[in-house]
Amino acid sequence: MANAEASVGIVEAQKAAFEAPFTFRSGAVLPRFELVYETYGTLNADKSNAILVCHALSGHHHVAGHYAGDPKSVGWWDNMIGPGKPVDTNKFFVIGLNNLGGCHGSTGPSSLNPQSGKPYGADFPVVTVDDWVESQALLADRLGIRQFAAIIGGSLGGMQALQWALAYPERVRHVLAIATAPHLTAENIAFNDVARNAILTDPDFHGGNFYEHNVVPKRGLRLARMLGHITYLSDNAMADKFGRSLRAGKLGYTYDIEFEIESYLRYQGDKFANLFDANTYLLMTKALDYFDPARAFDGDLDRAFAAARADFLVVSFTSDWRFAPDRSREIVQALLHNRLNASYAEITSTHGHDSFLMRHAHYHDVMRAYMDRIAAELAGEGPA
Amino acid sequence: MANAEASVGIVEAQKAAFEAPFTFRSGAVLPRFELVYETYGTLNADKSNAILVCHALSGHHHVAGHYAGDPKSVGWWDNMIGPGKPVDTNKFFVIGLNNLGGCHGSTGPSSLNPQSGKPYGADFPVVTVDDWVESQALLADRLGIRQFAAIIGGSLGGMQALQWALAYPERVRHVLAIATAPHLTAENIAFNDVARNAILTDPDFHGGNFYEHNVVPKRGLRLARMLGHITYLSDNAMADKFGRSLRAGKLGYTYDIEFEIESYLRYQGDKFANLFDANTYLLMTKALDYFDPARAFDGDLDRAFAAARADFLVVSFTSDWRFAPDRSREIVQALLHNRLNASYAEITSTHGHDSFLMRHAHYHDVMRAYMDRIAAELAGEGPA
Numbered sequence: 173m174a175n176a177e178a179s180v181g182i183v184e185a186q187k188a189a190f191e192a193p194f195t196f197r198s199g200a201v202l203p204r205f206e207l208v209y210e211t212y213g214t215l216n217a218d219k220s221n222a223i224l225v226c227h228a229l230s231g232h233h234h235v236a237g238h239y240a241g242d243p244k245s246v247g248w249w250d251n252m253i254g255p256g257k258p259v260d261t262n263k264f265f266v267i268g269l270n271n272l273g274g275c276h277g278s279t280g281p282s283s284l285n286p287q288s289g290k291p292y293g294a295d296f297p298v299v300t301v302d303d304w305v306e307s308q309a310l311l312a313d314r315l316g317i318r319q320f321a322a323i324i325g326g327s328l329g330g331m332q333a334l335q336w337a338l339a340y341p342e343r344v345r346h347v348l349a350i351a352t353a354p355h356l357t358a359e360n361i362a363f364n365d366v367a368r369n370a371i372l373t374d375p376d377f378h379g380g381n382f383y384e385h386n387v388v389p390k391r392g393l394r395l396a397r398m399l400g401h402i403t404y405l406s407d408n409a410m411a412d413k414f415g416r417s418l419r420a421g422k423l424g425y426t427y428d429i430e431f432e433i434e435s436y437l438r439y440q441g442d443k444f445a446n447l448f449d450a451n452t453y454l455l456m457t458k459a460l461d462y463f464d465p466a467r468a469f470d471g472d473l474d475r476a477f478a479a480a481r482a483d484f485l486v487v488s489f490t491s492d493w494r495f496a497p498d499r500s501r502e503i504v505q506a507l508l509h510n511r512l513n514a515s516y517a518e519i520t521s522t523h524g525h526d527s528f529l530m531r532h533a534h535y536h537d538v539m540r541a542y543m544d545r546i547a548a549e550l551a552g553e554g555p556a
Numbered sequence: 557m558a559n560a561e562a563s564v565g566i567v568e569a570q571k572a573a574f575e576a577p578f579t580f581r582s583g584a585v586l587p588r589f590e591l592v593y594e595t596y597g598t599l600n601a602d603k604s605n606a607i608l609v610c611h612a613l614s615g616h617h618h619v620a621g622h623y624a625g626d627p628k629s630v631g632w633w634d635n636m637i638g639p640g641k642p643v644d645t646n647k648f649f650v651i652g653l654n655n656l657g658g659c660h661g662s663t664g665p666s667s668l669n670p671q672s673g674k675p676y677g678a679d680f681p682v683v684t685v686d687d688w689v690e691s692q693a694l695l696a697d698r699l700g701i702r703q704f705a706a707i708i709g710g711s712l713g714g715m716q717a718l719q720w721a722l723a724y725p726e727r728v729r730h731v732l733a734i735a736t737a738p739h740l741t742a743e744n745i746a747f748n749d750v751a752r753n754a755i756l757t758d759p760d761f762h763g764g765n766f767y768e769h770n771v772v773p774k775r776g777l778r779l780a781r782m783l784g785h786i787t788y789l790s791d792n793a794m795a796d797k798f799g800r801s802l803r804a805g806k807l808g809y810t811y812d813i814e815f816e817i818e819s820y821l822r823y824q825g826d827k828f829a830n831l832f833d834a835n836t837y838l839l840m841t842k843a844l845d846y847f848d849p850a851r852a853f854d855g856d857l858d859r860a861f862a863a864a865r866a867d868f869l870v871v872s873f874t875s876d877w878r879f880a881p882d883r884s885r886e887i888v889q890a891l892l893h894n895r896l897n898a899s900y901a902e903i904t905s906t907h908g909h910d911s912f913l914m915r916h917a918h919y920h921d922v923m924r925a926y927m928d929r930i931a932a933e934l935a936g937e938g939p940a
Contacts, residue, residue: 198809298809358794358817362786365818366779369825372811373775375759391757395779398750402743407877410742416848423846425582425682427756427838431845433742434749441753454811461815462807464800493791 178255180212183237183247185277188314194272194307200297203286207311208277209233209269212253213261215315221550222317223259223266224308225249226325226332229400229456230448232276235268236261251531258540263547264321272307273299273455281451282383292451294380299455301328301463305335309343321546322346326528327495328456331463334503338465341481346546348539350487351528353499354473354506355464360494363403364457367396371450380451389450394441396453401440406491406524473506483513485542487535489527490520515542562639564596567621567631569661572698578656578691584681587670591695592661593617593653596637597645599699605934606701607643607650608692609633610709610716613784613840614832616660619652620645635915642924647931648705656691657683657839665835666767676835678764683839685712685847689719693727705930706730710912711879712840715847718887722849725865730930732923734871735912737883738857738890739848744878747787748841751780755834764835773834778825780837785824790875790908857890867897869926871919873911874904899926 187208194202210233215222225235227248236247236254253259253266270278273296281296288295297303312320323344325333330352336344356364371377374392378385402410414433429435469475484507488500497518507514517538521527527535571592578586594617599606609619611632620631620638637643637650654662657680665680672679681687696704707728709717714736720728740748755761758776762769786794798817813819853859868891872884881902891898901922905911911919 196809198807200809355800357791358798358800358815359786359789359791361800361815362782362794362817362821365815365821366782366786368811369782369822370754370779373779395750395754395757398746398753399783402746402750405743407741407743410746414742416739416742416745416851423582425580425584425842427752427842431742431745431749433746437746437749438753458809458811467800 177257179246179250180237180254180261182240183210183212183234184239185210185233187277188311190307190310190314194310196297196303197300198298202279202297205272205279205307206277207269207272207279207307209267209311210235210237210247211268212236212266213264215265215317216550219317220319220321221264222312222315222320223264224312224320224323224336225253225259225266225268226304226308226323226329227268227271228325228327228329229453229460230444231329232274233268233270233278234276236266249529252536252539258536259324259543260547263550264543267311267315269308269311271299271304273297273452275449275452280449281380281455282449291381291383293383294451296451296455298458301331301335301459302339304332304459305339308332308336309340312343318343320344321550322348322543324348324350325352326350327352327525328460328463331460335463335465337480337482337484338476341479344482345549346485346542347482348485348487348542349500349503351489351492351495351500351525352503353495354466354476354502356460361461363399364461367399368454368457370395370399371454374450377450380454382450388445390445393445393448393450393453394438397444397448398437398441401437403494404524404526406493406522408491409523409526412522473502474509477506477510477512480507480510480512484515485538486514486516487528487538488516488518489524489535490518491522492525492527494525561641563630563634564621564638564645566624567594567596567618568623569594569617571661572695574691574694574698578694580681580687581684582682586663586681589656589663589691590661591653591656591663591691593651593695594619594621594631595652596620596650597648599649599701600934603701604703604705605648606696606699606704607648608696608704608707608720609637609643609650609652610688610692610707610713611652611655612709612711612713613837613844614828615713616658617652617654617662618660620650633913636920636923642920643708643927644931647934648927651695651699653692653695655683655688657681657836659833659836664833665764665839666833675765675767677767678835680835680839682842685715685719685843686723688716688843689723692716692720693724696727702727704728705934706732706927708732708734709736710734711736711909712844712847715844719847719849721864721866721868722860725863728866729933730869730926731866732869732871732926733884733887735873735876735879735884735909736887737879738850738860738886740844745845747783748845751783752838752841754779754783755838758834761834764838766834772829774829777829777832777834777837778822781828781832782821782825785821787878788908788910790877790906792875793907793910796906857886858893861890861894861896864891864894864896868899869922870898870900871912871922872900872902873908873919874902875906876909876911878909
């Protein structure tokens, strides 16, 4: 906590094109693809200080800093990453990317399919966490990074960080898995399926090929996002923030907005529906549903983690009912049963799943302490 | 537990027409209305053994028994009500009705508006729990029932039972309020608003006047019901029942049904969308949102219950996160602060909010014991 925190300042997105065919876990193949990414800090001489930040459902490559001429375009994890921040860009070279299938510049459903000359739409392959890790490894190769000092992710991003440790045990020294789970529960899947059905049954979805109809399934996306927001917050957080406050101070006896919580949700839904790609939303929820490294080991998570070599920091938040602390403890148990170095922090927070994105003193102290340890390793011993 | 449990057998619905204008809490007026109801058991000579059963969101008047020639048409609370059952029709005269605004025979949005000759649709007034109690009181008058031995309801039905004790303290001796709350939380309202928006934004809703377009907003109703089902169950109940079981035994990498939980939810959604009226669904969720007897007393629930004279049985279920035990305890606190006779049972159950509809030994024992006490009062002392 010695250095004053600062922004990484003006940043610029870059693009990497991969011209070889990419085969997905499903068997589907993309002839080529591009990944958009940003980097902060400086890669050291032996390329041992690289950090990969994996994003969650609606995230992207713009993790920290802002774009030239647009000071409000602040990255989604700017409170965590920058000079003097818990993930200190004076010490680390940090990479954020937009995942394959995304809608922020990487090849995704809205990209042109070179074979048809039209957007992929429904023809874009279903993506899994495994596929993302494969594509991220190709990006690491391109950047000359043999081994990451750490891979960090929250929620769906945490699943990617875990998968790195399983798929490429020699390529990651530390995994920071935040507000995540070894797999979704039936209830989690159920919420995702309602969100998906909202999109799939929107008449403007056109089976995923809405681009060529010049419409967007906003109704469905809006509902999906409204529902999502409920699950990102906690009952208490919503009670504290909105309670039963009436927008007009009295009941209106109509279906217009009456309670402040309705105003908030509809606003969030509308905003998202104007920005996000419906097919990408579907893909992200499927990747969440599918992630389950224990499935290949008859449900035995201990055996799933037998391949891992990294050290782990696992963080959960008390009010997170979407990825509850119990789910993080399952991960920690499996790590300990494999005699891996695992640190676990359960942060007291009222802000639900969204806590992982928020500035919270105890949480940031835990992250900073762990990252400082990685920095000390780098300074003292070099890479493993 | 002496008598063997039996069904009330073949039942028949009746209808009561009220020809005087009915003014809603909103100020809106219906020129006339009808309520459909059923009765089980025999009203005693001094009319002191009447029980009113209030229904929840998707309930109706067909509470027990079955219709002639249709043995599968069993009432929704048949496990609770019948000869020898906890609510024993050998002792009590039980009334079930379809609430005003419903879609099972009582006047509602799909009924013909005599002024326009078309279904009410969007012109049907928004209904509150208060309005229902007023209309139920008119039905009680019609049946010559001055005072109910008990009013029983779960969930939204429990809100009606509570409101009876506040609006007509002299007309109800016992209130059985099950799996209910003194008001919805912001999170509860949020879920309702997502469900409402699913219906309101379905192109087939036509602003509530879909009847004249010969369509039904099935997409919206289906989503609303899918979401509802998630909140009626518990995370554990869904995990026990469905877990991560795959319907085809392997991943399909499509948006078709893959997990068993998806199959269950979509089936429930489809079934409901073919049966239930979308406008009634909207009305029911609004009634839930609005119920808040403390609002008129600056949020002070103690003062709200100062008018009550009844004795109370309050029942909650440990795994019910929609109407959690804490919410029942708030009711009990307010009752005790008013020196009212209040019994409270917190039932250990893994089945979430739906527990109140299920056959559960401890729960049914509690209900039976309380009802036996009411029966003993009747036998020993007559009505209060």
